[in-house]
Amino acid sequence: MQGFDFDVIERSLGYLFRDGMTFTITLTLIAMTGGIVFGTLLAMMRLSSFKPLSWLAAAYVDLMRSIPLVLVIFWFFFLVPYIGAWVIGSNQPISVGAFYSAAITFTMFEAAYYCEIMRAGIQSIARGQVWSGYALGLNYWQTMGHIVLPQAFRNMVPILLTQTIILFQDTSLVYVISATDFLGAASKVANRDYRLVEMYSFVAVIYFIISYTLSLVVKRLQTRIAVIR
């Protein structure tokens, strides 16, 4: 391995993790939370008996699932400043910054995928559960909130988490809007010191360790949930 300089990794560890990985993990957590909440609402809309609401949700989900994430990132990167200006009544597109732009993009994009998971989860609950809720005098929101969603969510936890691991990996695509996530930070060091081989290999190893560990955790959780049911 002569000609390689692995010291560059040690020298930049602080920058890589304090700046880069913090960005990546914060973005993942925000998009996961926002995506699951918005995705669950979308799933409820899709299953609504009021057709226009159901069509609207279906159109949104299908659109998001039909175009590449990279294109969605570009869309929102340019669109959010305009929407922001419209909201506050400004004449100029407002500046949003890569982090907020990415947070909105991933929340909106992942919601479409979480929606499909939650829809399957809600549909897996026996109809009798809903009827018994209504028979007890609960309204729609109470039935959903106290009876259907807790069970649906529990059944779907492993798939929701697997989707989150994919989300964690996908956040690296913010590279295309030059954000400083883990990959972005590594790429900046790599190009500054001309150490691309060392930095990109290191990035791959770190992503592998984190994703693989998380996938083992999900696998264990899956068997535990399966045993209890």
Added chain:
Amino acid sequence: MHYSWYWKVLLETEPGGTGSYLHYLVVGLGWTLATALAAWVIALAIGAFVGTVRTTSMQWAVRIGNFYVEIFRNIPLIVQMFLWFFVVPELLPTALGDWIKQMPPPWGSYIPAVLCLGIFTSVRVAEQVRAGINSLPRGQRMAGTALGLTQAQTYRYVILPQAFRIVLPPLTSESMNIIKNSSVALTIGLLELTGRARAMQEFSFRVFEAFTAATVIYLLTNLVVVILMRALEQRVRVPGLIAGGAPQAGH
């Protein structure tokens, strides 16, 4: 806040002088499809093989298969692109590495992109094939053994002909994924559809016209893929066998 649309930009000549912007984008679609199709061939070949091997009774082969799947499933696609584009040529013998690095565009980015996307997708195909084989009733395998077939013969004549027909529906969504995922190749300089929409936005400053056009082209492409795959599914469907529609995480 008001955005004034200017759709005629699509008919204006792009700075490279090869034709209109619309033509420029359609050529981009050509590269998207060329990347996706070539990668799809690799993904199907390796995926079918690895997926099958992981269901056999050869423990060492199962372990190698599992290792392969875990490696390529747990590294983000863009990082894998960078590995193929920046790292692999440096690790090869100098002469070969230099030859790869000096390939004229777009081949210098097309070939790494196809290899990367093919292997990335092969892992997902392998998972589908394995699930398809495991979804067959155990009696099929036992019947093969009872007839005196070897394991290889059981696979060749009993298991695989059924399994490949079962995995076709999930492979429809994978073939759409591979088209979408080919957009990541723009990060190593391949001017496919998304890359060209981005370039058009930079040349013409018509942000939303460029991205709307690309979005519409992707939607139409998806529609065609869905129709083609539906027709194929109808032809090869195993009567009486319904493939499981369990929800799956993915992109």
